[in-house]
Amino acid sequence: MAQLASKQFLLPNTRQSIKASVQEVLDFVINSLPAGVNTEGISFKIEVIIIELLTNGIKHAGTIETFLDVTINEDNINIDKKDFGNRFHPGNITSLLVYDVGHKELLTKDGLHSMYAVVESDTQIRFVCEEENGDEVLDVSNLMEHFGLLIITKSSDTFTYEYDVDTGLNTFSVIIDLN
Amino acid sequence: MIKVYKELNNILLVNLNIKEASLENGDAFKAEVIKLFDKYHKSIAINMSAVEYIDSSFLGSIVSVFKHLISFQADVVLVGLSKDITNLFALTRLDKVFKIYNSFDEITNQ
Numbered sequence: 001m002a003q004l005a006s007k008q009f010l011l012p013n014t015r016q017s018i019k020a021s022v023q024e025v026l027d028f029v030i031n032s033l034p035a036g037v038n039t040e041g042i043s044f045k046i047e048v049i050i051i052e053l054l055t056n057g058i059k060h061a062g063t064i065e066t067f068l069d070v071t072i073n074e075d076n077i078n079i080d081k082k083d084f085g086n087r088f089h090p091g092n093i094t095s096l097l098v099y100d101v102g103h104k105e106l107l108t109k110d111g112l113h114s115m116y117a118v119v120e121s122d123t124q125i126r127f128v129c130e131e132e133n134g135d136e137v138l139d140v141s142n143l144m145e146h147f148g149l150l151i152i153t154k155s156s157d158t159f160t161y162e163y164d165v166d167t168g169l170n171t172f173s174v175i176i177d178l179n
Numbered sequence: 180m181i182k183v184y185k186e187l188n189n190i191l192l193v194n195l196n197i198k199e200a201s202l203e204n205g206d207a208f209k210a211e212v213i214k215l216f217d218k219y220h221k222s223i224a225i226n227m228s229a230v231e232y233i234d235s236s237f238l239g240s241i242v243s244v245f246k247h248l249i250s251f252q253a254d255v256v257l258v259g260l261s262k263d264i265t266n267l268f269a270l271t272r273l274d275k276v277f278k279i280y281n282s283f284d285e286i287t288n289q
Contacts, residue, residue: 015203019232044266051234055202059236112272131272138276140249145242147235147271154270 002074005032009068013057013083022050025070032072037178045155046077049174052148053081059148061085061170075179076157081172087163088170090117090149096125097163104128108146111138115150117161124162129153180204181211181225184283190222190256191215192283200233205240212244212255221253224286228259233267245277258283 007028011021029046030039050068057066063085071078090096090107096117099105103119111132117125129150144150153159158175184192193215197204212223245255256278260268268274280286 015201018201018234019199044263047263048267048270051232055234055236058202112275140276141246143242143246143276145239147238150271151235151267 004034004072004074006069006071009070011054011066011068013054013061013063013066015058018051018054018058021054021068022047025050025068028070029072029077034072034074034178042077042176042178045176046079049079049152049155049176052152053079053172053174056088056148056172057081057083057085060088073178075177077176077178079174079176081174083170084168085170087168088161088172090125090127090161097122107149108144110142110144111136112143113150115153120160123164124160127153127159127161180208181215183215184226186219186221187287190224190254190286191219192224192226192258192286194226194229196229198229198231200227200230200237202234202236205237208237209240209244213247216244216248216251216253220251222248222256223253224256224258224280224283226258226283227264228261230264231261233264238267238271238273242273242276254278256280256286258286 009025026043026046030043061083063083067082069080096105096119099119101119101121105117107115107117113132114130116128118128120126127149152174156174157177160173162171180197182194182196184194215223248255258280259282260279
C-alpha cells in the first residue's frame with residue numbers, strides 16, 4: 001500500500017484551539033488526497049473525527065499538548081492521536097484489557113444505538129456501534145448524552161484504543177477507507 | 180447567548196447567537212434554555228443558523244434540555260441547521276428525535 005503523505009502535528013490541548021487545529025489538519029488531508037476521492041464526504045468525516053478526538057483529550061487526558069499522526073495512503077487515511085495522559089476507561093470500566101481477545105463489552109445503549117468495546121489484544125480495544133432497528137417507540141428519557149465515541153466510530157471504518165502499560169502511552173487510532 | 184425572537188401561543192422562537200457550540204458553552208446553553216422554559220412554560224424553537232461548528236458535548240446539552248422539556252410535555256425544535264450540522268444529526272440519528280425546520284417561517288406558517 002503506497003503512502004502518499006504523512007505528518008505529525010503537535011497540538012495544544014485547549015478548548016479555544018480546537019477550531020484552528022481542525023482546520024490545520026483538514027488542510028493537510030485535503031491537499032494530500034489521491035485524485036478521484038470525494039473531498040466533501042472526507043472533509044466532514046475528518047472534521048468531526050478531529051473535533052471529537054481533541055475534545056476527548058481535553059476532557060480526559062489532562063495533558064497540555066497532544067500528538068496527532070496523520071498518514072494518507074492510496075486506500076485509506078490513518079489518524080493516530082497520542083498522549084501520555086490519563087488512561088482511558090470507556091464506560092467507566094476499570095480495564096477492558098483484562099478480558100480475553102474477542103470479548104465484547106456493552107458500553108452504552110439507547111433506542112438509537114448500542115456502543116461496544118471489543119478486546120483485540122491484551123493492550124487494544126476496538127469500538128463498534130450498532131444501530132437499533134427502531135421497531136419500538138423511542139424512549140426519549142433514555143437517550144444518551146455522550147456522543148464522542150459514537151461520532152468517531154460511525155465516521156470511520158476502524159476506531160481503536162491502545163494503552164502501553166510500560167510507557168503510559170494512550171493511542172486512539174482511526175482508519176477511514178477511501179475506496 | 181440566547182435571545183427571544185418571538186413569543187407565539189404555543190412556542191417560543193429564540194436565536195442562538197454563537198458561532199462555536201462546544202464543550203465551552205454547552206452548560207451555559209443548557210442553563211439559559213431551562214431558565215427560559217421556567218419563565219414561559221412552552222416549547223422552544225432554537226434558530227441555530229449562526230452556528231458554524233458543534234461538538235459532541237454541545238450535542239449532549241441539546242439532548243439534555245430536550246429530555247427536560249419533554250418531561251413537562253413541551254418540545255425543543257431546531258431551526259436553520261447548516262449542512263455539516265444536518266449531517267451530524269443524521270450520523271447520530273438525532274434527526275429521528277428532533278423536529279427540524281429550515282426557518283421560523285416554516286413553523287409559523289403551519
